[in-house]
Amino acid sequence: MRMTGLRLRDFRGYKQVLLSPPEGVTVLVGENGAGKTNLLEAVHLCCLGKSHRTSNDKEMIRRDQETAAVQLTVERKDGKHEVGVRLFENARRRKIVYVNGKTASRIGELMGHATCVIFSPEDLGLVKDGPQTRRRFLDMLLSQEQRSYFYALQTYTSALKQRNALLKQGDLRQLPAWDEQLAAAAAPVVRLRREATIQLHQRAQTHYRYIGGREDEIFSLRYQGPLAESEDPAQDMLRGLRASREEDQRRQTTCFGPHRDELELTLCGEALKAFGSQGQMRTAALSMKLAAFDLLEAIQGEPPLLLLDDVLSELDPDRRRRLIARIGRAQALLTCTDQADFIGARPACVLRVQNGEIHQTE
8 A cells, every 4th residue: 555645734733735755664854843743643534534642623623723634545456545534623513534535424434445553652552551542452453454343333332322321311211222232233343353352462472572582572462351252242242231230220331341341461471561661561562553564464465554653762773673674565654853763764755844844855
């Protein structure tokens, strides 16, 4: 997959920009706050319909503007794909998604046309943060991998909100109907998360050994949840909801289901979050992102776009060299504050970002 054009209008600090990166690695150099990360965020928005930095779409609209628009064009094996998103300052207006020149009726239609994997300093949260961060990692990967997962997750989330609202209202008459809907939606979510974790585990383990340079350190991922071992997730979900109904009423929320899933991360059998060093946790997070990259490439038959946001400066020279060796086959946008940070990256293009403008360097 190759990005041929990224167009921004009134997005973050950019009034209007057109970026047409070449194949290989494009390095974006600039001071902190210059707007480098905003370009990566725009690509992510076009691939997944959401930012990797904020859940508030209004934050992405340039100050004093009512709307913002981003458009991404990629060339794939099957031809040209063009996707775009338009955001509105007015909260009553929903964002509009465009696919190949037409307005999409659902945001899910955006998925799979352009795919990306983003690396950022915040990735350490994959290890340090709570289960929600690791679930989000799985959800973003699987939504890009197959649109059906995105729709199943949407259905599950919607049914969960309705059930929780009934519990808060104390209205239990409709619970059986929502239990049925929740159980039906839970089944594909659980199956696909479980399958993806097996694939991620195998790949991440290999990447960890290579990047860390320590054969004796064994990194493992394991899917955990109330239905992790279930052979019939729909029926077991239904049984679990019925069994936990009293607790649900007391706590006024649904206590059983894949919204409580966890991705267990261990190093040599010990919990990585509790016992891992900063370097080990960073290597684990990188390995998980590389595993996601591999999985998307295997499914699509071509590598996704790579977005590296000030990652190389966080790594020692050996880990930096090994990471670059792993990503060399993909088109990448790489941000840094100092040109010394990308030594060894062999960029095809170096651009300087300053005051909402992009300039070619000498």
